[in-house]
Amino acid sequence: MALQRSRIVTLLVVVAVVAGLGYRIWLGPQIEVATTPVARGDLKVTVTPTETGTVDTDDTALVRAEVAASIIRVEVEEGQTVAQGVVLLRLDDGAAKQRVKQVQAGLQAAQSRLRSGMVQLRVEQARSVNDLRQAQAQYNEVESRYAKQKQLFDRGQNSESNLNAVAAELEVAKARLAGAQSGKDQVLLAEENLKAVKADVEQARAALRLAEDDLDHTVIRAPIAGTITSLPVKKGELVTLGQTVAQITLLDHLYIRATIDEIDLSRLKLGQAVEIRFDTLPEQSFAARLSYIAPAVSGEKLQSRSVEVKLTLDHPPATLRPGMSADVEILVDEVKGILKVPTNVVMTQDGEHFVYTVEGGRIAKRIVEPGAANWDLTEIRKGLSAGEEVVTSFDVEGLAPGIRAVVKGAP
Numbered sequence: 001m002a003l004q005r006s007r008i009v010t011l012l013v014v015v016a017v018v019a020g021l022g023y024r025i026w027l028g029p030q031i032e033v034a035t036t037p038v039a040r041g042d043l044k045v046t047v048t049p050t051e052t053g054t055v056d057t058d059d060t061a062l063v064r065a066e067v068a069a070s071i072i073r074v075e076v077e078e079g080q081t082v083a084q085g086v087v088l089l090r091l092d093d094g095a096a097k098q099r100v101k102q103v104q105a106g107l108q109a110a111q112s113r114l115r116s117g118m119v120q121l122r123v124e125q126a127r128s129v130n131d132l133r134q135a136q137a138q139y140n141e142v143e144s145r146y147a148k149q150k151q152l153f154d155r156g157q158n159s160e161s162n163l164n165a166v167a168a169e170l171e172v173a174k175a176r177l178a179g180a181q182s183g184k185d186q187v188l189l190a191e192e193n194l195k196a197v198k199a200d201v202e203q204a205r206a207a208l209r210l211a212e213d214d215l216d217h218t219v220i221r222a223p224i225a226g227t228i229t230s231l232p233v234k235k236g237e238l239v240t241l242g243q244t245v246a247q248i249t250l251l252d253h254l255y256i257r258a259t260i261d262e263i264d265l266s267r268l269k270l271g272q273a274v275e276i277r278f279d280t281l282p283e284q285s286f287a288a289r290l291s292y293i294a295p296a297v298s299g300e301k302l303q304s305r306s307v308e309v310k311l312t313l314d315h316p317p318a319t320l321r322p323g324m325s326a327d328v329e330i331l332v333d334e335v336k337g338i339l340k341v342p343t344n345v346v347m348t349q350d351g352e353h354f355v356y357t358v359e360g361g362r363i364a365k366r367i368v369e370p371g372a373a374n375w376d377l378t379e380i381r382k383g384l385s386a387g388e389e390v391v392t393s394f395d396v397e398g399l400a401p402g403i404r405a406v407v408k409g410a411p
Contacts, residue, residue, distance in 0.1 A: 030404040031396050035358065035389035036342060038380065043340050045333035046275075046374040047267055050306050053258035053276075053326040059250035060322065061224045063088065065239040066217040067096065076246075078231040082222045088231075088246055091239070093218040100211045107204035114201050117194040139173040146170045226250040229322060249322055256288065256311040256326045262297050265307050267332040274311045277327040280319065287314045290330055327375070335372050339380045345390050346370055346378050355384070356391035358405050363391065365401040 069091035076088050146166045152158035230247035239245055256276060260268065274288040292310035299305035311328060313320075345355050346368065357364045368383030384390070389407065391399070 029398060030406065031398050032408055033358065033363070033391050033396055033399070033405050034393040034408050036345075036392050038339055038341055038384045038386055038388045038390060040337060040339055040386045042334060042336045043338055043372055043377055043379055044331050044374055045335060045372040046329040047260060047264045047332050048330070048375075049258035049328050050261050050304060051259065053256045053311070053328045055254055055320055055322050055324040055326060056257040057249055057251070057254050057322050059224070059226070059253045060229075061226070061248045062244050063220060063223060063246040063248065065091070065220065065241060065243045065245050067091065067214050068239065068241050069093070069095070069218060070238050071233060071235050074231070074233070074235050076228055076231070078228050081227050082225065082248065084222055084225045086222045087219055088222055088228075089220040089233070091218040091220070093215055096211070096215040096218050100208070100215055103204065103208045103211045107201070107208050110197065110200040110204045114194070114197045117190070117197045120190050120193075142166070142170045142173040220245060222248055224248055224250065251320070254313070254316055254320055254322065255291065256313070256328060258309055258311065258326075258328050259306040260309055260330075262299075262305045262307060265297070268293055268309065268330065273331040275329045275331070276311065276313065278317070278320075279325050281317060284317075286317065288312055289314070329375055333372070335379060338371065339384060339386055340377045341380055341384070341390050342392060343373055343376055343378045344394075345392055356399070356401075357389060358391065358407055361404055361406070363399060363401055363403045363405050
């Protein structure tokens with residue numbers, strides 16, 4: 001009889017264990033979630049860009065090499081603040097110096113030819129003037145004698161032989177005068193030669209200026225004052241003509257450039273307050289102002305149309321650099337006395353907005369109607385009441401409607 005009772009007790013224990021396990025299986029797994037209450041209060045309404053904003057500046061200069069040569073010395077380093085005219089890099093100037101010497105020699109030779117040409121022109125001019133003066137005087141004298149001899153001959157007071165002799169002399173004088181007059185051609189030729197030599201001199205001077213400029217360009221200087229934000233070269237590197245060797249930025253004039261959807265354009269006004277967050281400073285936010293709204297909407301057909309804006313920081317951080325990304329919220333309005341929840345708890349699926357709550361010990365999906373929103377908070381117009389708890393822990397494995405759940409810290 002005792003053995004029979006023992007078997008019955010054992011059987012009852014087994015049945016109880018199996019029943020307990022079955023009940024647990026029927027209940028399903030249980031998860032632990034964190035929640036936050038639906039609160040009533042005020043909400044700042046913001047407009048956000050279509051994409052992340054970018055730190056930019058209009059006061060920047062790309063420094064480019066104006067000659068091809070090897071870098072023999074780097075005089076500055078990235079992040080250094082420099083004044084205008086400060087030497088940034090020194091390039092190998094050997095070839096440039098040799099070129100200057102060659103061009104100088106060519107200029108000196110051209111100048112020597114110019115001096116010789118000027119002397120030759122003066123000689124030709126003097127010779128031409130003297131020859132013409134003498135030939136003209138001789139011609140005038142012979143012509144006068146011929147006229148007298150002709151008059152005498154016409155009156156029968158002179159012989160024909162005498163007249164012919166003077167006539168022959170006149171022909172000689174005429175030929176000499178013609179030759180003297182043709183001597184002007186030599187002057188013209190000398191003048192043309194001189195013009196050509198002068199052109200050679202000017203060409204040589206221009207070549208010298210270029211050679212001297214190339215020599216000057218082997219020393220690369222800062223075109224503006226500012227901070228060196230990029231220095232992508234090093235000693236020994238061969239730079240090519242036009243290659244960017246440095247970027248200098250005036251960091252006092254940085255701003256945020258962003259694009260806003262055209263739908264929100266009517267809500268924007270110059271001077272509106274802006275909140276900025278940087279990925280490099282995730283724990284801080286910075287106040288700014290809307291300082292520029294582009295006069296035209298950009299965007300090609302079939303693409304989203306947007307307007308460019310600029311945002312000026314009230315107190316920019318010292319670590320701010322061009323090209324950094326920035327999250328932007330432009331304050332356009334403020335609603336008061338509304339229900340609000342954290343923005344990240346509101347989800348969307350198939351066009352419906354919903355939150356998760358814990359009801360009867362299980363996760364429930366609650367359809368809601370959101371209103372105004374910003375990064376942190378979203379207005380709830382329908383679907384929730386003040387004080388209700390919404391789930392905030394979305395990293396919990398198995399989170400889904402119907403799953404058993406307990407709230408962290410709940411009694």
